[in-house]
Amino acid sequence: MAEFTHLVVVKFKEEVVVEDIIKGLEKLVFEVDTVKSFVWGNDIESMEMLRQGFTHALMMTFGSKDDFNAFQAHPNHVEYSATFSAAIEKIVLLDFPVVAIKPMPT
Amino acid sequence: MAEFTHLVVVKFKEEVVVEDIIKGLEKLVFEVDTVKSFVWGNDIESMEMLRQGFTHALMMTFGSKDDFNAFQAHPNHVEYSATFSAAIEKIVLLDFPVVAIKPMPT
Numbered sequence: 001m002a003e004f005t006h007l008v009v010v011k012f013k014e015e016v017v018v019e020d021i022i023k024g025l026e027k028l029v030f031e032v033d034t035v036k037s038f039v040w041g042n043d044i045e046s047m048e049m050l051r052q053g054f055t056h057a058l059m060m061t062f063g064s065k066d067d068f069n070a071f072q073a074h075p076n077h078v079e080y081s082a083t084f085s086a087a088i089e090k091i092v093l094l095d096f097p098v099v100a101i102k103p104m105p106t
Numbered sequence: 107m108a109e110f111t112h113l114v115v116v117k118f119k120e121e122v123v124v125e126d127i128i129k130g131l132e133k134l135v136f137e138v139d140t141v142k143s144f145v146w147g148n149d150i151e152s153m154e155m156l157r158q159g160f161t162h163a164l165m166m167t168f169g170s171k172d173d174f175n176a177f178q179a180h181p182n183h184v185e186y187s188a189t190f191s192a193a194i195e196k197i198v199l200l201d202f203p204v205v206a207i208k209p210m211p212t
């Protein structure tokens with residue numbers, strides 16, 4: 001079964017301490033076993049016109065859509081979602097099965 | 107040195123055959139050696155309110171920012187960018203060094 005990715009592109013509110021949000025997510029992804037990987041980044045390169053005010057990308061991968069659903073329903077995720085939502089100025093969120101064209105070497 | 111990610115979130119124009127765009131990208135990532143991985147996906151899950159009309163995510167990773175710069179400057183990339191740009195209705199693009207919190211098992 002294809003891996004499943006939960007992708008969040010976000011601009012946080014100005015007063016938000018992004019490190020605190022990341023720490024909360026770090027705690028969450030280790031609490032929930034079905035999260036296979038979690039990586040994030042702060043855009044430093046793209047043109048403002050293309051970035052459109054978004055500053056951070058957060059990506060979680062799961063072994064399957066079922067594993068993703070288990071994460072979504074997990075009480076710790078539900079709880080942290082409230083904190084995360086309150087920190088957001090704008091967001092784009094995509095959930096999709098991953099199609100790997102040129103896979104990472106393993 | 108941290109890996110570097112080139113992330114594109116996009117809505118293609120209605121008349122675009124997405125498979126053709128992906129085929130072009132597939133060709134490109136095998137032509138340019140510095141592209142370490144390329145995965146993509148078509149959102150099937152998120153709420154329309156959060157997806158905001160975007161439908162596809164495309165992610166390329168590179169071993170370093172220098173490798174990403176080499177890709178950006180590669181003539182095949184420059185050439186394909188024109189085709190890609192013409193297919194886009196809207197786009198968000200982020201380029202960032204990857205911070206891995208819970209890495210994929212290797």
